[in-house]
Amino acid sequence: IAGITQAPTSQILAAGRRMTLRCTQDMRHNAMYWYRQDLGLGLRLIHYSNTAGTTGKGEVPDGYSVSRANTDDFPLTLASAVPSQTSVYFCARKGPFIYTFGSGTRLTVV
Amino acid sequence: DAKTTQPNSMESNEEEPVHLPCNHSTISGTDYIHWYRQLPSQGPEYVIHGLTSNVNNRMASLAIAEDRKSSTLILHRATLRDAAVYYCIGNTDKLIFGTGTRLQVFP
Numbered sequence: 001i002a003g004i005t006q007a008p009t010s011q012i013l014a015a016g017r018r019m020t021l022r023c024t025q026d027m028r029h030n031a032m033y034w035y036r037q038d039l040g041l042g043l044r045l046i047h048y049s050n051t052a053g054t055t056g057k058g059e060v061p062d063g064y065s066v067s068r069a070n071t072d073d074f075p076l077t078l079a080s081a082v083p084s085q086t087s088v089y090f091c092a093r094k095g096p097f098i099y100t101f102g103s104g105t106r107l108t109v110v
Numbered sequence: 111d112a113k114t115t116q117p118n119s120m121e122s123n124e125e126e127p128v129h130l131p132c133n134h135s136t137i138s139g140t141d142y143i144h145w146y147r148q149l150p151s152q153g154p155e156y157v158i159h160g161l162t163s164n165v166n167n168r169m170a171s172l173a174i175a176e177d178r179k180s181s182t183l184i185l186h187r188a189t190l191r192d193a194a195v196y197y198c199i200g201n202t203d204k205l206i207f208g209t210g211t212r213l214q215v216f217p
Contacts, residue, residue: 033204042197042207043154059206090153092205097142099205101153 004102006091012108013081021076021105023091031094032074033058034066036087037104043090049074081109114198119212122188130183130211132198137178141201145172145183147194148210154197157183188215 007022025032030051035043035058045058049068063085065077078085086109091102115133122128134143145157158165158172160181165172171184185192197210 031204035207042195042209043205045204045206048204058204092153094204097159098156099144099146099154101155104153 003100004091004093006089006102006105008105009103010106010108012110013078015082015109016080019078019081019107021078021089021091021107023074023076023102024072025074025093025100026072027093027095028071029093029095030071032068033092033094033099034064034074034076035090035092036060036085037090038087046076046089081107083109085109114200114208116196116198116208116211118209119214121214121216122185123216124190125187128185128188128192128213128215130185130196130198130213131180132182133180134198134200135179137200139178143172143174143178143181144199144201144205145170145196146199146205146207147192147196149191149194154207157196188213190215190217 005024013019033048034046037043044060046064047066049055052068052071055066089105092099113136142159142161144159146154147157148154158170160172173182193215195210195212197207199205
């Protein structure tokens with residue numbers, strides 16, 4: 001089944017460390033997104049990319065960066081993690097009208 | 111992006127129909143109405159979407175008000191597996207999630 005692959009599934013990270021969350025799609029759709037979901041809350045958009053080579057800021061971009069070197073990969077980087085970035089991170093891609101989400105990366109910053 | 115308003119929670123018994131309301135009074139004429147749901151410990155999954163006409167698929171039906179300021183997601187026969195948070199989203203460019211409606215289904 002076509003979809004989104006995220007890695008790692010979970011990670012405990014020391015504050016101040018750098019971390020890259022990986023996201024890969026297998027349908028070569030143009031638009032991809034990164035969301036974070038804090039416990040008991042809805043998803044908030046961090047960054048997005050409408051096509052390879054372009055990126056944009058979402059609702060909560062501070063402390064995060066993304067790149068889109070090719071169509072399939074959309075990594076999210078935390079340059080210097082802080083405890084407030086403890087969250088579940090979801091990557092998504094947009095097909096014709098329908099968005100497909102990955103299973104998420106549970107990140108704990110201690 | 112349209113601001114959406116949904117009840118925080120709803121309850122249903124198994125096998126009964128469920129009507130989940132959503133207000134999106136600021137929606138533009140070209141924004142689609144999307145519904146996604148999130149089961150526990152999973153990413154959101156697509157349920158249904160529409161623009162002006164009522165829509166049906168194997169999961170649910172979407173009834174859109176004539177003025178497009180509100181819509182209702184209809185689960186015809188709720189099952190325990192339908193217990194989830196349901197999100198109504200009104201835009202076309204990218205999904206901006208609100209807080210959604212937490213649906214509880216009782217046996």
